[in-house]
Amino acid sequence: MGEVVRLLIDLASLGGLYAFLAAGYVVAYRTSGVVNFAYPACVLVGAYLTASLYELTDSWPLALAAGLGLGALAGLGFYLGLLRPLTGQPRTSAVMMTVGLLFLIEALARLNWRGATVFMPLPGAGTGWTVSGQLVRAHDLALAAAPVGLALLLTLFYRLTRLGISMRAVAENPVLAARRGVDIELALGLSWVVATAVAVLAGVLAGAKGPVNPGLVQVSIKAFAVALVGGLDSVAGLVPGALVVAGAEVLAVRYLGPHLAEAVPFAVLLGVLTLRPWGLCGSREEIYRV
Amino acid sequence: MTRALVELQGVEVVYHRVATAIQGVSLTVASGGVTAIIGVNGAGKTTTLKAISGFLGTEDARVTAGRILFEGREITGWPPHRTARLGVALVPEREKVFETLTVEENLRVSCPPDRDWSEAFDLFPRLAELRRRPAGYLSGGEKQMLALAMALLGRPRLLMVDELSLGLAPAVTARLLGELLRLRRELGFTLLLVEQNAAIALAVADYGYVMEDGRVVFAGTAERLRQHGDIREFYLGYREGEDVRSYREVKQYRRKRRWWS
Amino acid sequence: MFEVGEALGRLWRRSPYLRTHYAQELQLTYYTNFRVAALGLGGLLLVGLPLWAHGYLLTLAVFVLIYLIGAVGLQVVTGLAGQLSLGQAAFMAVGAFVGGAAHFHLGTPFPVNALLAVATGGFCGYVLSFPALRFRGIYLAVVTLAFHFIVITLLREYQLFLQTRFGTLRDIVLPDPAFGPLVLGSDRAWYWFLLAAALAVLLMAANLVRSPYGRAWVAIRDHDVGAEAVGLDVRWYKRRAFVVSSALTALAGCLHAYYTHTVSADNYGLTLAVMYLAMVIVGGLGSLRGAVWGTLFVVLTPELLSGLLRGTAIARDPEAVRMAVFAGLLITFLLAEPKGLEAVRQRVWNYFELWPFKYRPLEGSRR
Numbered sequence: 001m002g003e004v005v006r007l008l009i010d011l012a013s014l015g016g017l018y019a020f021l022a023a024g025y026v027v028a029y030r031t032s033g034v035v036n037f038a039y040p041a042c043v044l045v046g047a048y049l050t051a052s053l054y055e056l057t058d059s060w061p062l063a064l065a066a067g068l069g070l071g072a073l074a075g076l077g078f079y080l081g082l083l084r085p086l087t088g089q090p091r092t093s094a095v096m097m098t099v100g101l102l103f104l105i106e107a108l109a110r111l112n113w114r115g116a117t118v119f120m121p122l123p124g125a126g127t128g129w130t131v132s133g134q135l136v137r138a139h140d141l142a143l144a145a146a147p148v149g150l151a152l153l154l155t156l157f158y159r160l161t162r163l164g165i166s167m168r169a170v171a172e173n174p175v176l177a178a179r180r181g182v183d184i185e186l187a188l189g190l191s192w193v194v195a196t197a198v199a200v201l202a203g204v205l206a207g208a209k210g211p212v213n214p215g216l217v218q219v220s221i222k223a224f225a226v227a228l229v230g231g232l233d234s235v236a237g238l239v240p241g242a243l244v245v246a247g248a249e250v251l252a253v254r255y256l257g258p259h260l261a262e263a264v265p266f267a268v269l270l271g272v273l274t275l276r277p278w279g280l281c282g283s284r285e286e287i288y289r290v
Numbered sequence: 291m292t293r294a295l296v297e298l299q300g301v302e303v304v305y306h307r308v309a310t311a312i313q314g315v316s317l318t319v320a321s322g323g324v325t326a327i328i329g330v331n332g333a334g335k336t337t338t339l340k341a342i343s344g345f346l347g348t349e350d351a352r353v354t355a356g357r358i359l360f361e362g363r364e365i366t367g368w369p370p371h372r373t374a375r376l377g378v379a380l381v382p383e384r385e386k387v388f389e390t391l392t393v394e395e396n397l398r399v400s401c402p403p404d405r406d407w408s409e410a411f412d413l414f415p416r417l418a419e420l421r422r423r424p425a426g427y428l429s430g431g432e433k434q435m436l437a438l439a440m441a442l443l444g445r446p447r448l449l450m451v452d453e454l455s456l457g458l459a460p461a462v463t464a465r466l467l468g469e470l471l472r473l474r475r476e477l478g479f480t481l482l483l484v485e486q487n488a489a490i491a492l493a494v495a496d497y498g499y500v501m502e503d504g505r506v507v508f509a510g511t512a513e514r515l516r517q518h519g520d521i522r523e524f525y526l527g528y529r530e531g532e533d534v535r536s537y538r539e540v541k542q543y544r545r546k547r548r549w550w551s
Numbered sequence: 552m553f554e555v556g557e558a559l560g561r562l563w564r565r566s567p568y569l570r571t572h573y574a575q576e577l578q579l580t581y582y583t584n585f586r587v588a589a590l591g592l593g594g595l596l597l598v599g600l601p602l603w604a605h606g607y608l609l610t611l612a613v614f615v616l617i618y619l620i621g622a623v624g625l626q627v628v629t630g631l632a633g634q635l636s637l638g639q640a641a642f643m644a645v646g647a648f649v650g651g652a653a654h655f656h657l658g659t660p661f662p663v664n665a666l667l668a669v670a671t672g673g674f675c676g677y678v679l680s681f682p683a684l685r686f687r688g689i690y691l692a693v694v695t696l697a698f699h700f701i702v703i704t705l706l707r708e709y710q711l712f713l714q715t716r717f718g719t720l721r722d723i724v725l726p727d728p729a730f731g732p733l734v735l736g737s738d739r740a741w742y743w744f745l746l747a748a749a750l751a752v753l754l755m756a757a758n759l760v761r762s763p764y765g766r767a768w769v770a771i772r773d774h775d776v777g778a779e780a781v782g783l784d785v786r787w788y789k790r791r792a793f794v795v796s797s798a799l800t801a802l803a804g805c806l807h808a809y810y811t812h813t814v815s816a817d818n819y820g821l822t823l824a825v826m827y828l829a830m831v832i833v834g835g836l837g838s839l840r841g842a843v844w845g846t847l848f849v850v851l852t853p854e855l856l857s858g859l860l861r862g863t864a865i866a867r868d869p870e871a872v873r874m875a876v877f878a879g880l881l882i883t884f885l886l887a888e889p890k891g892l893e894a895v896r897q898r899v900w901n902y903f904e905l906w907p908f909k910y911r912p913l914e915g916s917r918r
Contacts, residue, residue, distance in 0.1 A: 088350070091688075092635065095692075097881075097882060099881070100879075100881035100885065102878075104879065104882070107871045107875035111872075165391065168390065169395075173385055176382070176385055176387075176388065178370050179379070180400040221700075228690075233390075259711065262704050263701045263703075266701050270694065273682065273686070273694060274685070277690065285389070
């Protein structure tokens, strides 16, 4: 019984982390039409940055706010400096640009923090309960709940607010959106700001799962597989996708060992894509729009 | 002659610095009327519309000569958001709606913040039944209706429609055009139609321009165009008497005759 | 007399644009006197490189040639056939491991191992093509990315298995490759061998480009739905592209393993796959010459730049510096010259070759 509970807790916390990380990819794709390969590095730097800010200020709200603010500014900078000059070029150019950005930010992270392992002193550390002999930390619950909240927030934003719908329109067809009076600069800039802000948040949340080290990049890449399993353009698919992938991985760690389990998210991805190329909850048309 | 809303004077547009799309184009769009530009594919009609609405930049094209005037003000080379603020709306030929968004979302995006987007349902009641449907699943006629509604929500001064009849059955086109004209009388905007289907364009227009190979080769009131022998032959499909000319003869004929008279 | 003079004149002033015999149409490239001289001189310099470049420079040259083979493979699948592939590192690893495992378990000599590596690489490309055929664009890249991680994880497992079972403290150690009596023991020998190999690969690829395969791939790249509508068996050609590319990359991997004398899964990470992509993008997507320029640029520039920064504080982490330089390269090229170095070279070349004329002849009239 304790085994099962342990597995469930691991599933919940890992799945929650994956879902939150995957949200960054979905947000970026939904509102700019670009797969943001720089996201894993942004998450790592976001985590490191917030931890360093906390050491500086000794106050969580301040560190978080500053981290988010800096992340948003960085996102705006990326858009204005690197992605806006690429307008008019095919989408693959923008994607390659994000790949270049990935390495740039990763190099920066290495130079500045030198592969350090940082413990994210989040509030509520140390609180936990025992269920069937297994420890359930408050952080595990937070990890499970956070992405659900985020998914709800995003769904409401994209479905109901004018700005959200405009951002989706801009991602689909910027020229038509401009013709209809949408400020595409604002929409695209905002999409990047939100993407990097989510990256910072995700990095902080990752600190709730364990210490922050460069391995977080690999976790974020696995979260990309989660985003695709759920459907790259679907916020609703985040939670189901994360549960499927995290479930497979948790079971694999238990029965196959931690090394082989690294490949499991990608095997699941290949399986899902082969059967359902647009992901569990994605829209069919997305595939043909690529 | 009523006031001119838009005036092009000797406009030349060049794509990718090497390909001239239109040359020496001069035309006037009278305020409050219906003006038609007809011509075959590649005549430069869409480029003319793009030059007026300012969307050349996205395709590496520039106005290299001439002027474009809107109510006397020069708007040559103005970026799209400035021309949009003047009240210039263009319904493009392809990709005229957001396919992944529902009809309702399409309308919400196009509506300026100070207006109510459900006005579109007053303009086109059919859309109200389709509000939740993704625009990609609408039929051709419904998409065109939606595109027109989206453009009209912004209460434009000038509505330019590129190939209204493209891909639509004649009955649907006739109905849509009728609706459009009715709305024009109600809302009072100027309509500039670019059409390959010269028959319907000339049936509804006040004034018309014929473009070929990037130039305006004929201009006149719609009545005059309808009566002109060459236009009747090549754009309206009438044949004089029994002699049906062969394709080769027609070509030579066109080369020999001069349009401007 | 007049005919002789005319013939001589034709010989001397051979024009690349005026073709008088069908044989000239079939040639791989056109020959003018300037070209022949330049090719000869260039060839001499290349062959004679080991004579004046020693140590580090020669090692770099060897690496350039090894990566070039892989870059040509990527150019075939991504530049020609339009299938964006992030699986290069995985295929290199496959080649390296197959070569190493064959040596370890079977004791076979280098040529056999290399052939086995190529065959296995081709087979892996065949396997990859099954899911890959269903997707385009970014989804295809993701499929290849997933393939990369799966393959690397499996190979890492194998490496661990070897270490635990056979107790090898290090990874598989490979000796100098031997073709019978000829042993590639020195950098020089490697360089000449690889020069010949790379030239052979480039020639093969150039011929592929001119063949029905090449034409079909370009058609698929430009519009795969249209290509199918015209009657091309798109699936078959895509599969071929993957197989050819993976076979070439596996060869590069096997050579890499033999040159560095080690086989380790850590050498073939995602960074390598991205580096390959950068090579073909920086060089010019779709052109073989571009693959050459791109490889040279991507391999040499970070080394040179980090060499310049040696001694400064940043140099404490050369890997990070290399990453940053590489990223900077990629970004600069995407912003400034998306068509790559080949486009730059063509512009410069045309300017000089056509001077005082300004306009290039039409596409397809020259090669």
